[in-house]
Amino acid sequence: MKVKDIMTQDPIFCTPQTGLQAVAHMMCDADCGEIPIVESPTNPKPVGVITDRDITCRAVAEGKNPLQLKAQDCMSSPVITVTPETELEECCQLIEQRRIRRVLVVDEDGRCCGIVSQADIARRCPPNLASEVVKEVSQPAAA
Numbered sequence: 001m002k003v004k005d006i007m008t009q010d011p012i013f014c015t016p017q018t019g020l021q022a023v024a025h026m027m028c029d030a031d032c033g034e035i036p037i038v039e040s041p042t043n044p045k046p047v048g049v050i051t052d053r054d055i056t057c058r059a060v061a062e063g064k065n066p067l068q069l070k071a072q073d074c075m076s077s078p079v080i081t082v083t084p085e086t087e088l089e090e091c092c093q094l095i096e097q098r099r100i101r102r103v104l105v106v107d108e109d110g111r112c113c114g115i116v117s118q119a120d121i122a123r124r125c126p127p128n129l130a131s132e133v134v135k136e137v138s139q140p141a142a143a
Contacts, residue, residue, distance in 0.1 A: 048075035
């Protein structure tokens with residue numbers, strides 16, 4: 001099985017200059033916890049990602065006013081990516097090794113074309129693979 005068989009296609013995205021409140025609205029509207037951040041609307045090459053946790057930890061918890069921040073102020077970078085042709089086992093190993101809950105999918109030109117999330121894996125993969133991914137990603141970070 002390949003990434004293209006389970007990925008969520010054509011995710012919504014924003015740019016580094018998108019306001020944090022707009023990013024949060026995008027997450028609510030799309031019922032998702034991560035938004036890819038791309039160079040520009042016409043050049044969807046990922047430069048980062050922003051998660052609901054990024055907003056919480058890098059803005060709210062630090063006492064910053066999220067209404068005055070941009071996506072670039074809270075984003076995670078560099079971006080971890082796979083291609084649609086990546087074998088699913090390899091994708092899951094990457095997710096486990098990096099302890100991330102989602103990975104961006106880029107096409108042959110490096111443009112964002114999808115996302116693979118733990119939910120995608122849980123819904124579309126064998127239960128043993130899904131449980132292994134959740135178990136490994138959920139391990140506490142080494143002190």
